[in-house]
Each structure stands twice: as C-alpha cells, then as structure tokens.
Amino acid sequence: MLEKFLILGDHLRPYVILNAAMTLDGKIATKTYDSKISGEEDLIRVHKLRKECDGIMVGINTVIIDDPRLTVHKINSKPSDNPVRVIADSRARTPLNARVLNNEAPTVIAVSEKAKNEKVEKLKKRAKVLVLGKERVDLVALMEKLKDMGINKLMLEGGSTLNFSMLSKGLVDEVRVCVAPMIVGGKDAKTLVDGPGFEKMDEAIKLKLKKYYTLGKDLILEYKVIY
C-alpha cells in the first residue's frame, strides 16, 4: 500500500527530484552493472541539476557498485556548489575508501540500529552519521533531519531499490528521466524502480508529464508526482 506523507507536510521535508538515465526498456544498468547510459549533453544537465540542489542521495549499493563522487564536476563549478551527499546505508557498509567520503563535499550517512558500532565510529571520522530506524533507514525521519539541516531541494540519484522506497513512502515530488535510444534487456538488470513493487495498477504512483525535449540522441522526460 502507498504510504502517503501524512506526518510530513511539504514544508517539513526537502523537495525531492528523482533523476535517472535509463534505456528504452527501463534499465538503469546492465546485468553486469554497467550504467554508462547518458550522452554527454545529459551528463551536463545532471550536473547543472546537482548544482541547483542542496543535497544528493543514493542507496549504498550504488556507492559499492559505481563508487560515484556525487559532486558537480562536468560543468564550471566551485567547491561550494557541491550538494551535501547523503547515503542510505542501514548496515554501515560504506567502504572507508569510497569516493563519497573524500573531502570534496560534506557527506551524511544514514544508518539504522543494525549498523555495527565499530564501523559507525570509523565512518564518523569522515562523515556525519545519523542513526534512523531499526532495520532499514527510516526515510521519513531522514527527510525531516535533512530539512532541519537546511536541505530544501534534494536530488535522488537511485538506485532502483531506494527509488521504490522513496516513491512508495510519498517522498518524491518530481521524476526526471533521460531515455537513451538503447535496449539492453536482461531480467536481472536493474530498472528505474524495483523494490517489492505494487500488486495492483490502481496502487501505482501517478505522474503528470510536465516537459519533454531531446538532448543529443536522448529524450528527457520530466514528470510531477501526483499523490
């Protein structure tokens, strides 16, 4: 069932934009985790959007698989343009040499009570660690904390598992997708939104198309989420 954000009104959490690049068949990575999908023009769009946002969030699998920097570096920028990096990492699995822990931007690691103290203490030397939730990170509580920290606009950069959790909790305001003219297939390849999914179409997250345009070979679609 869709959990609507009855507890958090718009003003108590950041405005969240889910952004991703996918193939025409909805894959955000191949079955072997290759995720180079966007063209150069789209990467510039993504970095402009990062610059507009106060925070940028990903799930721990994306950190482990892609080791992203999550900074603004494809366009002219200064260190203060970098958004705060936020990682949803219940068990504190973030590798200590992950690039999200470099000194290019501040980082928040949200863990749950499942995280081992010893690793949490190590992460605390490199990032702000928030303990939220018993099993998995409590995303509603995380949004509230981020808002308190001054993060008003948050970019959600995947992956598919975190995308589902954020959407199903009613925490996403916009979805922006770059559709690349490629088909990669593979039932085990990650799609834009995975997670447990809904059983019935009438439970689906409803969207309203706001804008569409081409960027090089890619098609950009921008939707508002209707709750």
Ligand SMILES: NC(=O)c1ccc[n+]([C@@H]2O[C@H](COP(=O)([O-])OP(=O)(O)OC[C@H]3O[C@@H](n4cnc5c(N)ncnc54)[C@H](OP(=O)(O)O)[C@@H]3O)[C@@H](O)[C@H]2O)c1
């Ligand atoms: N093309 C694109 O635009 C794009 C963008 C980003 C990522 N990707 C691709 O996406 C793939 C990774 O996606 P993924 O679905 O495997 O992983 P993910 O969404 O990056 O991370 C999922 C993990 O986040 C942790 N998490 C903590 N709290 C959570 C919560 N409340 N709800 C959900 N997850 C929570 C969970 O691990 P714990 O239980 O251990 O905490 C969960 O398994 C990679 O191949 C990457 O390349 C593509």
